[in-house]
Amino acid sequence: MSLRTNLRKILPSISITEQEALDAGDVWLEGSIYQGKPDFAALRAVPEAKLSTEEQAFLDGPVKELMGMIDDSEIQNGKHLPEHVLEFLKKERFFSLIIPKEYGGLEFSPYANSTIVGTIATKSSAVAVTVMVPNSLGPGELLLHYGTKEQQAHYLPRLANGRDIPCFALTSPEAGSDAGGIPDQGIVTKGVHNGEEVLGLEITWDKRYITLAPIATVLGLAFKVLDPEGLLGGKKELGITCALIPHDHPGVQLGNRHDPMGIRFYNGTTRGEKVFIPMDFIIGGKKNIGRGWQMLVSCLGAGRGISLPALGVSTSQVALKSASEYAAVREQFGLSIGQFEGIQEKLADIAGKAYLQEAMRVLTTEGLGMGLKPSVVTAIAxxxxxxxxxxxxxxxxxxxxxxxxxxxxxxxxxxxxxxxPIAITVEGANILTRNLMIFGQGVMRCHPYLQSMVESIHSEDKDADSKFRGILTKTVSYSVANSLRAFKYGVMPFTADAKSSLPEVREYEKAAHRLAAKLAVYADFSLLVLGGKLKQAEMLSARLGDVMSYLYAAMASIKYYEQKVAVSEREQAAPYFHYATRYALTSAEEALHKFLDNFPASGTRKFMRVITMQFSGKQMPKINDDMVRELAAAAQMDTPFKAQLTHLVKPTAGDGHDINEQAYKAKMGCLDLLVKVKKAVRRREIQPGVRFEQTLDNALVANLINEEEYAKLVDYNRKREKAIRVDEFDFDLNLLNEETAKEAAKQAVNE
Structure with missing residues (x-):
């Protein structure tokens, strides 16, 4: 009995849904990371993402106008998205970002799509999700790639101009992350449609968590097709299939809502009991019966690589802008709170990670803009x-x-x-994504021979043994080369390659090579020792996935610094870059150590430790306290690079960002005067007032400042007072405006 035959008994076969997921998408930079040789040449060759003139005009026009229309507090306190906002989204074709111009769509790049969604999300999560869903996984994208010409001609113009609102129903109460286990079924049968008897499907479904379902006019539906009577002349179980069904089709139930954390985007249920549809409703027609899962996983890039990461980046940019401005303006114990090290530690972490987020957003959308569908990278993102x-x-x-x-x-x-948390649960909940998808797909997609080896092991071909031996020889050679490379970098770390023209980047590039070399060794031995059990060893595989992820993040950080940061702004950007890159590299190293500490085979664990020199301790450049102080100070300064890192946040007159920004910029404009006044108070040259404005009065009387300087400081102080205040309501929680709140306070004092 051959080795291949023995392995066939041990190794589990790959299910159809797993195989379709593995076959979908492309291998990109993550392949070189997994194989221990991060391809920085390919990284630097990725075309830089830029907005076209048309895309920039859309941001400066309709997006800016939309931001002025949104009152998120009103939305959150209501029950529906305001009708005028929804109509504006339709009129200005916000739902057509990915639809080609020939169908009336905007046909924007992934980078522009991400920028638009991220910008809206800084003002309203509810509106951002409403825009996001039609432009990610759903009827629009599925029609583009798989629809018939007739379906495209009918639906795409209607989706582009908002006449049709789409939703896509995949998740069932019994099948969330395990989408392959959906119980919803369509039985091949004959029925009546438009007065004629035709071949079609009788579908029963029960779906939940479906965004836009309550207002959708066209329902995308995933279900399993069964052909018990053999009407199609083939198998009885035909697999997952996707169809488009008009909302007013007999038997379709839409309209009921969920309440996702009080965020007022439309999300709800859809059901149907023995609803007959003709074969024409199947996306792509009858030939696409059973291809639904392949279609879905191949189109996941928009949701996983564009929309959901954009929400994460928008959150980071809002956090950076809000926290840095508040830390500069808010004072306690006579100092701005940004001067306290406890605040600095938090603020530096926000700033460094906001930089890393933006770098990853840009690189991922650049890859998608090249026409790639890198399933592992989008899962990482x-x-x-x-x-x-x-x-x-x-x-x-x-x-x-x-x-x-x-x-x-x-x-x-x-x-x-x-x-x-809503973004974290969808398109594969994050626990699933980290523990099963990133390394689980990465190991099969990125290993140069593994998928071919598994196929040869389960092959029925006569020459399967011969093919297997050839693949095995290549695999052994590959693994030996990985071990030798890792050992060389461990003994002589200076031999790691670095091609950057910037001295401050080279050490990080070398570090990425050393870490990736160790990753390749650990992945090889995991496969050798654990084999098929690696799939169940989720904590181990998740840590290897973390290494891949953080090395991808480090590469993104390097590319952003080299290509997106103007030479004149490198000094401003350096604290952000160093913090972000060190965070990514030290996190990757930490994941490697945790993997090795918990590897179950002690002999193999010791051998791997020797090969990779892990016994020598942690070697990556660390984030130290001086870096934290430097970055926290940089984050509180009003610089062009900081503006670049918070570019998604667009303050509109009177909103929270506008109030904070006005106070912050006013302070930045009179820092020297504030120092002068505070120094005079400390020297007892002027008397401090109970309120700061009284101190300014005393400074003016003492001729410490002139009338113009006094006016400037008073203006800042009033803006500061407004920025540190919070909203106030009457007893019945009706919002009070500034004047009403003051009157209420006076009345309370008088009473």
Missing amino acids: KYHMTETGRDVLDSAMDILAGKAIQNGPQNTLASGYVAQ
């Missing part, structure tokens, strides 16, 4: 960018403290704080 968004938002909430927990129009964090 979805998981880490939504998780990091939640992480930095927690830190921003800590910095703004009481101001962050009071609802109202001035609160810039609350909506994102409530909404962020």
